[in-house]
Amino acid sequence: MDDFETDSVSEDPLYDDPTASTADYDYSDLMCDLSPVRAFRQAYEPPLFWMIAVVGFLGNMAVVWIYLNYRRRLKTMTDVFLLNLAVADLLFLVTLPLWAAEASSSWTFGAAVCKMTSAVYKVNLFSSTLLLTCISVDRYVVIVQTTKARNLQAQRRRCARLACAVVWLTALLLATPELAFATVAPAQTAEGPVDFCRMLIPARVGRSTKTATLSLQVLMGFCLPFTVMAICYGAVVATLLKTRSFQKHKAMRVVLAVVAVFLLTQLPHNAVLVTEAAQAADATITDCQQLKAFLTAGQVLKGVAYLHACLNPFLYAFVGVRFRRDLLQLVRFRSRRRTSTISGKSTPGSARVSDSDTSQALSL
Secondary structure: OOOOOOHHHOOOHHHHOOOOOOOOOOOHHHOOOOHHHHHHHHHHHHHHHHHHHHHHHHHHHHHHHHHHHOHHHOOOHHHHHHHHHHHHHHHHHOOHHHHHHHHHOOOOOHHHHHHHHHHHHHHHHHHHHHHHHHHHHHHHHHHHOHHHHHHOHHHHHHHHHHHHHHHHHHHHHHOHHHHHHEEEEEEEEOOEEEEEEEEOOOHHHOHHHHHHHHHHHHHHHHHHHHHHHHHHHHHHHHHHOOOOOHHHHHHHHHHHHHHHHHHHHHHHHHHHHHHHHHHHHOOOOOOHHHHHHHHHHHHHHHHHHHOHHHHHHHHHHHHOHHHHHHHHHHHHHHHHHHHHHHHOOOOOOOOOOOHHHHOOOOOO
16 A cells, blocks of 8 residues: 555545554545545534633643642642643643644644644653553552551652653653654545645555554553553552541542543543554455444544543542632732732732641542
């Protein structure tokens, strides 16, 4: 198969998806008119992507603002992980307007931006899942290994920073295929020739390499993190069932909610990616109507997967009483400071959080 798809498949919106590592499937034998799927993408993605970008940017900026203004809150490993999670989401959210513009018309931002935006998505995907995995391990240590966690607080904070560095490096390495193979490619649609930013693996690389690449990304981006989370939170639940400590139950609610939302948004999309891996290995979709349904469902589930970037801050704000209180306290402090500056008076005190407040960073 050539580096570029045949005209009969050039309308396939799967090619436009930066998450599709095997985006150059050969559907030419089907001679299937995929223009309805393309039209669905044009109507569905731009408004959804803009909504996610705006809401997610405001929410994640609030998270970063709170943590950076309440530096003493970064006393636990989970605080460090959640701050990095917000940063990862922000990096992804700034690319969504570019994908919305491409879905509306064409990719007009050049090959270099194409590579960067494709890689940023994968960096966000892997860093998010690995950070949530780190949170689950930390909660296991705090709740199941309570004495050890209390005696090794300083070491755990250093481990958190080291773990974050390893997470970012791993995510960058796993995003290497996007940096290598994402490119701007021409396609012929019903409206005429357009350019798309595609993950386009050359034919000389071989189908086995394409399948292995996508399989590795699904394994590292979902399967392995999910397995670790299931083991850690299984042990945590077993421990909580044996204790009457209400504080521990409260501390778990935010983290469990964050993980649950991530699984609900990412699991269906990863099922699509597994199907794509099977399709790359051995064509499993041979019916035109099935292909249209699969591609349309893939577009919907991709949008659902992107929602995770804007949902986490609202979990903190509406589930976490401490986060909501700190946000309100910081806003009031800024307002009082502006007022005191205008009046020439200084406002005693500051919007700091005491050590007792930071001892349970995720309490409700």
